[in-house]
Amino acid sequence: MHIPVESYHLPNGLHVVLSEDHTAPIVAVNLWYHVGSANERLDRTGFAHLFEHMLFQGSANVEANEHFELVQRAGGTLNGSTWLDRTNYYETLPSHQLALALWLEADRMGRMLPAMTQHKLDTQRDVVKNERRWSVDNQPYGTWWERLPALAFPEEHPFNHSLIGSMEHLSDASLDDVADFFRTYYTPDNAVLTVAGDFDRTETVRLITSYFGEIPRGAPRPPLRDMTVPPTMGNTRREVIPDAVALPRLFVACRTPVFGTDGYYAASLAGAVLGMRTGCRLEQSLVRRQRIASQASAFTYDLAKGSDLLVIDATAHAGVSAEQLEAAVLAELDAMVAHGVTENEVTRARALIETSFVMSMQSAAERADQLSRFTTYFGDPTLINTQVARYAATTAADVSRLARERLGADNRVLLVYVPAEEPPAEAAAVLAEAMA
């Protein structure tokens, strides 16, 4: 499998990536802006994500919500997402509708601000607050994805604070903040535009120049606060969270080498040996042999700056205490630190990762997103074609060394969810009152 790749820059700095595939009359447009929650002011947590919502509220020539309507009317799917260090926007359409998606993306990159109003900001702020309630506050264990980075990165590190943000900071966000953020970060020289799938190359290059070419380059951007952290955390830190949950659940995070480095592939394989699918150590030992966990998995965050994180996530079996769960998970980590991994384990992990990668490449949207990712982080979309080889070149000895250096007790944070003790009498009284 080889993904065709071509890339160039417009004079305004926009990095364009093209990848033709005429299998089906489908085309994906994908834009990565190199800005995420890491770029936020510390009194505006959640702003990068709120801004992503505002980018669907229209631009000089597009009404509020018309972006969604036009793409869906064209038979396309679309969305956007915000991450710690990037924000992406994407559409997949029937190929004869490519011009529409490019035009819409260009109109908001070039002319978003005239469409912004206080009313739109107020509405999206409330939508985002409901998104927070839905995905974090009203979900068992829902706070893990803001608590874990807060433990793993020091205070004031750009990855420390919550991506979805605090209710207070969301309330404080103003139209001036929207304008500043837009002018600073939503510029062609801070973006990658990828088109993947069924398109005519000459016509597409012409359209991109015509729609994006006149958008001015941005002013120099403020540098990110220092991302550097020591490779290990120096000790084991532990936080216990009583929550409205039925079963204890444990998250362990270790700092690991950033996405794209040799060490990253070793960490990714270590994560797969520990916690990918059924044949992994955590599933075989904790779920099956010991019956201490009802589920267990491991994954990497794939962060490309500062430090990546390898995360283990395990939920207790009914009747198992948080302490038993923790001891069993740490014993697996200790064993990998002490004895490393076997050749067979790494072979299994590589085979699963390769199949998953090839399967995902069937989707134009996924190809476009990965091409944008490699281009945003490394300036080189052709890295998409080196991934299988990078994994193949990573040996069991590399994975064992990674485990020894990064998964030990000197580099762990533990987030332990335990069922909150509810005063039963009070709960029953409330229910009786509600039923009355």
Add this chain to the structure above:
Amino acid sequence: MSTTELVSMPAAPPRPSAGAPRPYRFPHFVTRILSNGLRVMVASVPAYPVVTTLAVVEAGATRDPRDQEGLAQLVTRGLSEGTRNMNALELTTRLEMLGTTLDTGADWDSAIVQLTALSSRVEDALAVLAEVLRYPAFPEHELERLRAERRADLAQLRTEPRGLSDVFFSRLLYERASRFARLAGGDERSIERLTRDAVASYHETYYRPDATALMLVGDIDVETAVRIASAHFGDWAGTAPPVTEPPAAQRHLDARVHLVHKADAPQSEVRVGHVAIPRFHPDYFPVVVMNAILGGLFSSRLNLNLREQHAYTYGAHSAFDWRRAASPFEISTAVETAVTADALREIMAELTRIRETPVSEAELSLAVSYLVGVFPIRFETTAEVAGGMANVEIFRLPSNYFDTYRERVAAVTADDVLRVARTHLDPSRLQVVVVGDASAIREPVAALGLGPITVYDPLDDDRADAV
């Protein structure tokens, strides 16, 4: 915004029009019926070096015996736990060293067992799939673990507002005699009755070649696919009993409100709906278009109203949970506690509006052109194509279903939409389920007059059954 900035803003090129559409058809598939009744369906899609192999068996949760709910799903989970000549670990290792994983599951109508492997490994992978389907060992030790995991899932469900609202909605919707009134995966009582004998006998009865269709989709030619399917399944024998559909009448024929109390919940999880039509129905296409306009699309009435106009929620949707029997129509959203009654009032207003006046030309054309245009995007991967072919089998759709899909959507008119909204949406028997802080929302919800209100404890499923 100052004048100078407006001047520096680049002029907009005109909004483009669409080019000429390129032709598309759903991947051509060939059906061969082996002498034992097994249907082998092959689509050669060679773009990427992978093949999805998917078996669909007439062994869904509707075939669970009364009081043994969860059996069909336990059987599918037990399939991965070893065969006559491989224990669970050996089976897992064999598959994962081939770079693939067995995905198994049962919904109401059928069981599905599938894997996707690199095309160079397809025959080895298919050999394992055949072994798993035909000779599972169902070791008691592993079944006991699977039952315990189901108990853990149920415990988790009680604390999870989204899952809890789905559970209460589906349980309260159908008459007590219906299989649909009990959880597809079973509850604490029923799973204790799922002995190894019950599991093995269910498999022996229903996992038969004449009740199975095998899809092979991807980088493989038809003759190779049929050859390896025949080699591994050709001597599979036996016949399955005919399928009977469960009773599927609605439990309460009047409108009712069911509040599941979660003290201090910051949001209310809302489900509103009733029993509607089966999947295979002459009004299917106008119903799909109607639902897209009402709550299927981002730009649907419900989402624009509840999210973009009122900011009550992160999202509001409607859907039909299709099955062969009469299927639920369901609106779902999660709203801030304080606006629960306001959100319900808007939902009722949208249900009234779509039944009273025809949808606009703009709404109709949006829904139709979306459904027509997105059709090829739904079938980009081998797993998606295999899933589409499986639906043809499960719902007994005509073999040219995908070839005529887009013209049938395009033929839907505003009159059709109004007619099916009036015929198939019925506010007089709506069931409203809200998981939230009952002490805060009960009064304002009662003031809406949506029907008698019952309050439940999340733990109390007896009470739900007793109402």
